[in-house]
Amino acid sequence: LLVHPLLALEQGLASQVMRHWLAKHGQSMPGSAVLTEFLLQLGKQRPDNDTQLTSADYVLRVWNNRIYICEKNPAEQDAAYEMLWDGLHALPLPRGGSLRWNGTAAPVTRVCYRRGGEKIQLAGRAQHHSVKKCLSVILPPWQRARLPFVYNEQGELLAVGNCLLSEPLQRLQQQYSCTLTWQDESEHRDE
Numbered sequence: 001l002l003v004h005p006l007l008a009l010e011q012g013l014a015s016q017v018m019r020h021w022l023a024k025h026g027q028s029m030p031g032s033a034v035l036t037e038f039l040l041q042l043g044k045q046r047p048d049n050d051t052q053l054t055s056a057d058y059v060l061r062v063w064n065n066r067i068y069i070c071e072k073n074p075a076e077q078d079a080a081y082e083m084l085w086d087g088l089h090a091l092p093l094p095r096g097g098s099l100r101w102n103g104t105a106a107p108v109t110r111v112c113y114r115r116g117g118e119k120i121q122l123a124g125r126a127q128h129h130s131v132k133k134c135l136s137v138i139l140p141p142w143q144r145a146r147l148p149f150v151y152n153e154q155g156e157l158l159a160v161g162n163c164l165l166s167e168p169l170q171r172l173q174q175q176y177s178c179t180l181t182w183q184d185e186s187e188h189r190d191e
Helices: 003-007 011-024 032-044 131-136 167-176
Strands: 052-054 058-063 066-071 082-085 098-103 109-112 149-151 157-160 178-183
Touching (some): 003 032, 003 066, 032 052, 098 167, 131 157, 157 178, 167 178
Antiparallel strands (some): 052 058, 098 178, 109 149, 149 157
16 A cells, blocks of 8 residues: 555545555454554654554555555564575475575575675675665565575575575576575565
């Protein structure tokens, strides 16, 4: 749901539009006071705010001038997940999806989730870039936690899901005649 057209409406009408939109997507209705407060917060939102409305069944999140209906995230009990992966078979991941090397051979890699401060040398670039900054322009914050981080044996970051692919990954894929892919079953589910 687009934020700016919604905020251009009178508050009562904006609440009705929100209720209609939620009903259309089979969601339960928040109370009037909660919905009114959410609309007020939307009007005050800055790009770095994490404006959201949490119900028993879902979370409304805002990113890039849109409101998304998202599943509630389970507790991040797998924050310390780290796996040394031989690449011979698909690797199912605790936060959903799986990694796979497509090809005749596969290198050994290490897979984990974001810990903070990571840098990546993007394909075709000489310098390293902040993963946080790169992801902030292409993915909503709540989708970033699902991304697997794949490292080579030397500790270089090769890939962040299918979103950020590195120069070392390109070299590795050429060396082993294979391609790394991340299948995410939840793609487009949050929209």
